[in-house]
Amino acid sequence: MSTFAVINPATGETVAEYPDATAADIEASLASAQSAYKEWARKTTVAERAALAKRAAELFDERKDELGAIINREMGKPLDQAAGEAEFSGAITAAFADNAEKWLADEVLEVEDGLKSFIRHQGTGVILGIMPWNYPYYQVARFAVPNLILGNTIILKHAAQCPESALALEQLFLDAGFPKGAYVNVFATHDQVSTIIADERVQGISLTGSERAGAIVAEQAGRELKKCVLELGGSDVFLVLDTADLDHAVEHAVGGRMENTGQACNGSKRIVVMDKYFDEFAEKFKAAIAGQSYEGGDFGPMSSAAATKNLAAQVQGAIDQGAEVLVGDNTPEGNLYTPSILTNITPAMDVYSQELFGPVAQLYKVSSDEEAIDLANSSPYGLGSVVICDDLERAEQIGNQLDVGMVFIGGAGLEGADVPFGGVKKSGYGRELGKGGMLEFANKKLFRFAG
Template sequence: MATIETKNPYTNKSIKQYKMFSKSEVHTSLETADRAFQEWKLVSIKDRTKLLDNVAEILYQNIDTYSQLITDEMGKPISESKAEIEKCILLCDFYRKNAEDLLSDELIDTEAHESFISYDPLGVILAIMPWNYPFWQVMRFAIPTLTSGNTALLKHASNVTGCSLIIQDIFEKANYPKGCFQTLLVSHDQIETIIENDVVKAISLTGSETAGRKIAEIAGKNLKKTVLELGGNNACIVLEDANLDKYLDTMVKARMQNTGQSCIAAKRFIVVESIYEQFLNEFTAKVEALTIGDPSKKDTTIGVLARKDLADTLEEQVNKSIKKGAHVHFGNLKDQTYYQPTILTNVTPGMPVFDEETFGPVASIIKVKNKDEAYKMASNSKLGLGSMIFTKDIEDAKQHISLIEDGSFFINELVKSDPRLPFGGTKASGYGRELSREGILEFVNKKTIYINK
């Protein structure tokens, strides 16, 4: 009998074992999701949104329990785990207030007596989600997807299986009909068969570029829509007029939050040479001051990586870069799942820490001559999730927005997701959008209605 075992990455102690689904159990889940859709799609949008209050209340009442589960399963500092649950509550509030308007028929003025666009749900949507934000990543898919009238199946990362089952429990306790949201305890080998099943109408994946290519290939063969939110190696441009006194803490957080395990983290700090030494010294002092330790303690800011193999991969990327000429300015100690916050200098294109996504607390610092070279260096990436720039000249920065092909461009702020704004990437960072109006319309049929008397 195949099982999943979750482990605490800080203590390396086993948390729980779970029995994986058999083929017949998967088949039953698919049938249940389809039956639930046939009823759920007929529920009014207004009545669907009412249930979001229930979800938010359950999250609020259990925030300590859910936060501790996140920290236990993937090592996130407990203060950040609580912030993750709080963000899920804000997500519920946004769609409760706005979903009815976002999904209302859109009248179009034509020669017809009446013409409009209606937004009908597609059916059963499969989500394949990562471990780094085990509640938020799922909720930002599930809340708009369910509210638009679809039902959902979740294949979560195995190391956060407890979180995945709790999320199903939340929707059931919130009075969603049985089968509206189900967790599948399956392996990656079973995913292709699930996607091929006629019940599944579309797939949402948040994960690596490699996983995205595989899922897109399977979905493409079966003519099914995908939304892919893949990796990033976001640039943080620091121009000579950047207000370091005001924004240096933001820049450190942009790299080190969630112990550096974020697709939208600043991985490449591109700094003009006139401010380079000051930035490097002050940035290093801030990193040195981070509180490292037990992620269950509220004052901890750096915990551990979620699995040992992730730390090993990061170490390999750093070592290959060092062989190519990168210099360790600070840190670079590893012990099992712990990876010390690390600062690398003399980083250039062609090194893994420049070209690839580094999933951990490693900051690459790149010196450039001027603003033009900074924008050119920031654009030198196959990935395109987001960029950030720090400068006092807002109007000049706005003139350069189109030079960066990423899915987002933040000025004097770290790249972050917000329920009110669309979130997603370009190039090898994927396609499609989550959140806001764009997110709730990803898994609907935009149906043209044309009426003459």
């Protein structure tokens, strides 16, 4: 079997296989992207490139059902969620297009000597993107679009199980009017990725993936003195501290945990509840998780047999070490994993510091804000968080003390096309989305004029 194949996780059927790139393919991709940078990106304006992105946004929306069907068979996302991802990718693309001239405007400097001085944000060249399977369109859109508008060109290595969505994205950008070489898909092996990183034409690397993959890419990029942005794992906390509406808290805890069948880096994986609410919350949360329906489209199969096997092994390890299962039985049928809740977890257990990438929640009880903060910060990850607290000033003060990149107060799912996304600690570094994401791979070029 080749590296790149579509294996329907719902059936186990190998739908299609695609050959790995040859050395000649890799060289052609690098040459094409470098040529597009020199002949197109450096000679066009932000407004001209943003206009092409605007058309790409329209195509995401026009093709959302077709695009959704592709990732449904590649990684199992329910059809309505899959089409929704394509639609949101269009919204992200449109947001970058609409805000580009404002976000990339020259930054005038007030300098002591009075000389006319400003920073101009421009592209740096070819940027390599290494993207994951869990959001095949969204992750690519939030990386590639701002860089294309900025004036970079893209070589995109997608996940091995996403070759058809990878090709669909390349075609979408071509159909939007981006020239050949502006966005290039490559079916590169791990060794070929290392070759691309080392090539002098490549100026930066953005990876969304596992902690292990991030460490490897960061090491390779560091040897070549090239910037990288890493968006890695997460074990986000969902804090229920003080609320007059426990049903709202339960609803958002379920949504935060079950999004994308629990396969989201910033999913609400650790549900931490103040003791005075714990018993009532636990009963309602148990009922809500038990009520999730595969037939109703609440969740899909796990993305692959390997993902299912890994999750089941982690949960079994937790059970063996003394954790209690409130909902679920850890006996998947094929890649269909029953949504579950683990509790009575202690710091001595492996699962306490692991990321569970699937529909399994960890439920904790605390008796003070300080205990909640300590528990939240005990994770090696630091991506996002949710704080449910009717006292917004108290919620903000709690957020100040969380070692995370994002704090959502009052609800889960507050991501937006024009607000930054990223974390700290082993969740990686750098930001995507918003103005900050657009400037990650910018040349912040100084202009100074003699008096």
